[in-house]
Amino acid sequence: MAQYRRVSGSVGLITLQNPPVNALSASVRQGIVDSVKRALGDQKVKSVVICGQNGVFCGGADIREFGRQMSGPPLVPMIHDIEAANKPVVAAIEGSALGGGLELALGCHYRISHSKAKLGLPEVTLGLLPAAGGTQRLPRLIGVPAALNLITTGRHVTAAEALQLGILDHVTEHNTVDVAVKFALSVTGESLDGRRISSFSCAPLSDLDSLFEEAMLKVRGAARGAIAPVACVQAVRAAATLPYAQGMEREKELMATLFHSGQARALQYFFFAQRAVGRWSTPSGARWDTSQPRPVRKAAVIGLGTMGRGITVALAQAGLSVVAVETHAKQLMEAKKAVPSMLKRGAVRGGTTIEPDSITYSETVQAVADVDLVIEAVFEDMALKEKVFQQLSIVCKPDTLLCTNTSSLDVDHLASQTRHPELVVGMHFFAPAHVMKLLEVVYGRRSSPAAVATAMQLGKKMGKVSVAVGNCRGFAGNRMLKRYLEQAFFLLEEGATPELVDRALEEFGFPMGVFRMSDLSGLDVGWRVRKADGLADTSLTGTSARVRQGCRYSPLGDLLCEHGRFGQKTGRGWYQYDKPGGRVAKSDPWLHNFLDEYRARHGLVPRCIDQQEVLERCLFVLINEGFQILEEGIAAGPEDIDAIYVFGYGWPRHRGGPMFYADMVGLERVVERLERYHQAHPNVPYLQPSGLLRRLVANGSPPIHKWRNVIKNRNSQL
Ligand SMILES: CC/C=C/CC(=O)SCCNC(=O)CCNC(=O)[C@H](O)C(C)(C)COP(=O)(O)OP(=O)(O)OC[C@H]1O[C@@H](n2cnc3c(N)ncnc32)[C@H](O)[C@@H]1OP(=O)(O)O
Numbered sequence: 001m002a003q004y005r006r007v008s009g010s011v012g013l014i015t016l017q018n019p020p021v022n023a024l025s026a027s028v029r030q031g032i033v034d035s036v037k038r039a040l041g042d043q044k045v046k047s048v049v050i051c052g053q054n055g056v057f058c059g060g061a062d063i064r065e066f067g068r069q070m071s072g073p074p075l076v077p078m079i080h081d082i083e084a085a086n087k088p089v090v091a092a093i094e095g096s097a098l099g100g101g102l103e104l105a106l107g108c109h110y111r112i113s114h115s116k117a118k119l120g121l122p123e124v125t126l127g128l129l130p131a132a133g134g135t136q137r138l139p140r141l142i143g144v145p146a147a148l149n150l151i152t153t154g155r156h157v158t159a160a161e162a163l164q165l166g167i168l169d170h171v172t173e174h175n176t177v178d179v180a181v182k183f184a185l186s187v188t189g190e191s192l193d194g195r196r197i198s199s200f201s202c203a204p205l206s207d208l209d210s211l212f213e214e215a216m217l218k219v220r221g222a223a224r225g226a227i228a229p230v231a232c233v234q235a236v237r238a239a240a241t242l243p244y245a246q247g248m249e250r251e252k253e254l255m256a257t258l259f260h261s262g263q264a265r266a267l268q269y270f271f272f273a274q275r276a277v278g279r280w281s282t283p284s285g286a287r288w289d290t291s292q293p294r295p296v297r298k299a300a301v302i303g304l305g306t307m308g309r310g311i312t313v314a315l316a317q318a319g320l321s322v323v324a325v326e327t328h329a330k331q332l333m334e335a336k337k338a339v340p341s342m343l344k345r346g347a348v349r350g351g352t353t354i355e356p357d358s359i360t361y362s363e364t365v366q367a368v369a370d371v372d373l374v375i376e377a378v379f380e381d382m383a384l385k386e387k388v389f390q391q392l393s394i395v396c397k398p399d400t401l402l403c404t405n406t407s408s409l410d411v412d413h414l415a416s417q418t419r420h421p422e423l424v425v426g427m428h429f430f431a432p433a434h435v436m437k438l439l440e441v442v443y444g445r446r447s448s449p450a451a452v453a454t455a456m457q458l459g460k461k462m463g464k465v466s467v468a469v470g471n472c473r474g475f476a477g478n479r480m481l482k483r484y485l486e487q488a489f490f491l492l493e494e495g496a497t498p499e500l501v502d503r504a505l506e507e508f509g510f511p512m513g514v515f516r517m518s519d520l521s522g523l524d525v526g527w528r529v530r531k532a533d534g535l536a537d538t539s540l541t542g543t544s545a546r547v548r549q550g551c552r553y554s555p556l557g558d559l560l561c562e563h564g565r566f567g568q569k570t571g572r573g574w575y576q577y578d579k580p581g582g583r584v585a586k587s588d589p590w591l592h593n594f595l596d597e598y599r600a601r602h603g604l605v606p607r608c609i610d611q612q613e614v615l616e617r618c619l620f621v622l623i624n625e626g627f628q629i630l631e632e633g634i635a636a637g638p639e640d641i642d643a644i645y646v647f648g649y650g651w652p653r654h655r656g657g658p659m660f661y662a663d664m665v666g667l668e669r670v671v672e673r674l675e676r677y678h679q680a681h682p683n684v685p686y687l688q689p690s691g692l693l694r695r696l697v698a699n700g701s702p703p704i705h706k707w708r709n710v711i712k713n714r715n716s717q718l
Helices: 026-041 075-084 100-107 122-126 134-142 144-153 159-165 176-186 208-222 228-241 244-259 262-276 306-317 329-350 382-395 411-415 449-461 477-494 498-508 514-521 523-532 542-546 556-562 589-601 611-631 638-648 658-665 667-680 691-698 704-717
Strands: 002-007 011-016 047-052 089-093 096-098 110-114 118-120 170-172 298-302 321-325 359-362 373-376 401-404 424-429 438-443 465-470
Touching: 002 026, 011 026, 011 176, 026 047, 026 075, 047 100, 047 176, 075 100, 089 100, 089 176, 096 100, 100 118, 100 134, 110 159, 110 176, 118 159, 122 144, 122 228, 122 262, 134 144, 134 228, 134 244, 144 208, 144 228, 159 170, 170 176, 208 228, 228 244, 228 262, 244 262, 262 638, 262 658, 298 306, 306 321, 306 329, 306 424, 329 359, 373 382, 382 401, 382 411, 401 449, 411 424, 424 449, 438 449, 438 638, 449 465, 465 638, 477 498, 477 514, 477 556, 477 589, 477 611, 477 638, 498 514, 498 611, 514 523, 523 556, 556 589, 611 638, 611 658, 611 667, 611 691, 611 704, 638 658, 638 704, 658 667, 658 704, 667 691, 691 704
Parallel strands: 011 047, 047 089, 089 110, 096 118, 110 170, 298 321, 298 373, 321 359, 373 401, 401 424, 438 465
Antiparallel strands: 002 011, 424 438
């Protein structure tokens, strides 16, 4: 709703009231319409101020209303009536003015903002466009290039930038509503002719066509297959080329193509999923709202390889004091040079400053004696990690949290090496650790709720999306990835090429297909793990070469590594590169011959494989593992898995994440295809649909937000 009152004698003050972000729900819109009518009809009122309750102007349309039957007054005529008013209307912006909130402010004649406010049109991130006149008013106000940038990226700008761009008329450090009321009094009676943005023309530009062509290329490259950014460009083009009324028609038409699209559903689901992962819980009953995180002011990182350096930077950027430990002198010296320049680059990118003294370096573990939390990031070797944890347990304060950055090793086993296993958790960062948003917080059997809460909170402070997961081989993300990679290898054996598989995945929306990604991250990484697990044995011949523990196995990755083909770093992998470290993947005839010979050697007759099979085999098997993970309680809900895949593995956000995608495709279809593939490949047991997936289908395939009930019922019967 909206509250209306008269203040300072002649100012009608309208306050949006819909906590926490004053979203424009039907009742808020009705409240605004009624209040504006009242203010304009009251002869004592000479000007109007619109503000939001509790220091937030407005977080935009109420996203929860989108999936339902829309009711209440629509935004477009509401904003039009405000702009057409014959009394000055001033927006008093505090907190956020986003989406419909900023569009409402653009309909006002003046905009005054607090210096700490953030403004933006983030509709594109929800699969939409700013369809309450945003695409037509913003370019008229700040010019086409700047508007294109804001609308197609959805980025939030500070009040200072908004002032510079011309979105705001004034920025204040004081009480914004008081300043706005005084301002409203000062402009009483002034002409509003030059204040109605819809009457402006866009500033002329010399080469509109190339500007829009470039913008189109940019958005298509940034989010492969996403339709909203394309529609945003088209709508802004309408602002640049058509009169306002026709531009508004075009905006409406384009919005109609987006509003009920699968991509909009996926992105809106993901908006709430991101927030749901913060409300973590574990099978033992620990929860986000009953667990108290401990304060962490000083942290340590053990091991300054690529991951350790990234983690050190991320901790320092979060304002912590960091002790960075590396026992190899040469590596320590390199890290001492690399970390400050990474910090400097980050500061330039983020427009922030960093305290250079916040990091101290040491060659001995003894230096961590007084820290609150340690993150171990040494080489992925259990014996080495055991030793580090034993040492830490002796050196650190008894209440120091001990975290491991292992990507797959047993957190419970590492905890058992310490005096306080309840203070051990996994903090699995993704490379580069100071850039990638995802953090898997891995709780062990004995991790205390406070330890999990502390790691989750620290992740948040570091700007990460922290997802709590249970302890198992590969945790959630890498465990699912393993199945996906294996299917990709099998497809090569059966007749596909890396190019075909990658094309299918990239057209689906991944920034890189599985083979290009594997070349980038290095084939030797997985090879080392497979060797440690006793899998990478290329001396085996005949049928046993392609079988491990009774299941199908492909040694293709191992064979490539034996040829010294580690990917980009060696200039050869699944593709060839112009030099070691080269970035541009080119098809490699050597690889195709190698595959032909390999198939001939193993009596494999290549067949024609289409993109649909690639997608079904690679993605459905990954999804199936996701259901297995949910069934085992390793992840608490589908949102956790979806956040992991979008933030850590390049799953296209406009497809919502693997579990949401399964819901969109239809669970019955996923089961049917998995069964078919399992029949064709009976020696791949994980192609069999998981018990949970089958149970969901048996329960009538409920929508994704109801899956937790089915999981809960199952767990309560155990
Ligand atoms: C007719 C179609 C017209 C479309 C035009 C639009 O306006 S589309 C909506 C555009 N607006 C946005 O995309 C803004 C979304 N919100 C945010 O970016 C942030 O919430 C915020 C406003 C910057 C505040 O961030 P903060 O970190 O302080 O809070 P949370 O993000 O945790 O949010 C608090 C709770 O509020 C819920 N919520 C936020 N925005 C909306 C919204 N627009 N509609 C509905 N609900 C919203 C959010 O989900 C949180 O709820 P929980 O239950 O606590 O999870």
